[in-house]
Amino acid sequence: MQIKILQPDDWHLHVRSGAALKSVIGMSAKQMGRAIIMPNLNPPVTNALQAQAYREEIIQALPEGDEIDPLMVLYLTDNTNTSDIEKAAKSGIVKAAKLYPAGATTNSDSGVTDIKNIYPALEMMSKMGMLLLVHGEVTHADIDIFDREAVFIDQVLTQVAHDFPELKIVFEHITTKDAVDFVIESNSNIAATITPHHLLANRNDMLVGGIRPHYFCLPILKRENPHQLALLDAATSGNPKFFLGTDSAPHAKDAKESACGCAGILSAHCAIELYATAFESRDALDKLEGFSSKFGPDFYNLPRNTNTITLSKESWLVPESYEYAGSVIIPFMAGQELSWKLV
Numbered sequence: 001m002q003i004k005i006l007q008p009d010d011w012h013l014h015v016r017s018g019a020a021l022k023s024v025i026g027m028s029a030k031q032m033g034r035a036i037i038m039p040n041l042n043p044p045v046t047n048a049l050q051a052q053a054y055r056e057e058i059i060q061a062l063p064e065g066d067e068i069d070p071l072m073v074l075y076l077t078d079n080t081n082t083s084d085i086e087k088a089a090k091s092g093i094v095k096a097a098k099l100y101p102a103g104a105t106t107n108s109d110s111g112v113t114d115i116k117n118i119y120p121a122l123e124m125m126s127k128m129g130m131l132l133l134v135h136g137e138v139t140h141a142d143i144d145i146f147d148r149e150a151v152f153i154d155q156v157l158t159q160v161a162h163d164f165p166e167l168k169i170v171f172e173h174i175t176t177k178d179a180v181d182f183v184i185e186s187n188s189n190i191a192a193t194i195t196p197h198h199l200l201a202n203r204n205d206m207l208v209g210g211i212r213p214h215y216f217c218l219p220i221l222k223r224e225n226p227h228q229l230a231l232l233d234a235a236t237s238g239n240p241k242f243f244l245g246t247d248s249a250p251h252a253k254d255a256k257e258s259a260c261g262c263a264g265i266l267s268a269h270c271a272i273e274l275y276a277t278a279f280e281s282r283d284a285l286d287k288l289e290g291f292s293s294k295f296g297p298d299f300y301n302l303p304r305n306t307n308t309i310t311l312s313k314e315s316w317l318v319p320e321s322y323e324y325a326g327s328v329i330i331p332f333m334a335g336q337e338l339s340w341k342l343v
């Protein structure tokens, strides 16, 4: 059996820079037409000039013959001003700006300490039609890590959505039923990306029988019921507010297998196969194309891709590891069997 769908895009991707970038960019290029490139480099991508330079570095790093269109994102800081936003919007290459609450995740030290600090920037984004992408977790030490997304909705996102009704917001990599409900109940300017690992795994996969650092990501995997199940419902519902964003976030094996391992899961090597697996588990393969290839560009006001990809029902083993910047990386589902393969 085969299924043919319009080529997907990845609306949330980390590709790093330098040697790491060279190791992973071909994986996405083989699957995706475009990718929203996360700006959490060190130092972060905070203005249009840096975004332009990073975009060129990505294109240069592509393996011979591979193509992908990198859509750039600015990293919002307490100091982002309206002129940074205006220049970025006018550059044509920057499609969105990302809110990382300070300290939320990898390289988020320069993130925003109080949402009010970026209200002028948000006002300008709203005016220029630039999307706001949010890492939706609060970072206060007293909030339990499993509650951080739900508390972010109550303490930050509800207010921002209320104060900027015209601003298009993508609630990135949602992980809870609370987030699914919030997005469904919000106006049409609020959408969400869902990762393959949050569809296919839950916290038991990470913690039962031993700690599995390669399942550690942020936002952290939640319980199966109600959270993972709500994500599967949302992704396969055909509701255009939910679309593909892998949050593929590579880190070398050593950095993850450590007393203080870092957060992030590599899924770019077989992203569309992972989504197909999740959709098939719900008998919803007919909903895969909307989620993967239509709702994302529609929300971003970009044309859909016109070329197609084919997935074939065929078993294969995911490699145990890949070369990564002179070291190795352990991919999601390493050594496991998948029953869909990109032709």
Ligand code: NCD
Binding pocket: 014, 040, 104, 105, 106, 135, 216, 217, 218, 219, 247, 249, 250, 263, 264, 265
């Ligand atoms: C991401 C990374 O490593 O850059 N990690 C992750 O667990 N998702 C950062 C992020 O998106 O939070």
Ligand code: ZN
Binding pocket: 012, 014, 038, 247, 249
């Ligand atoms: Zn991310």
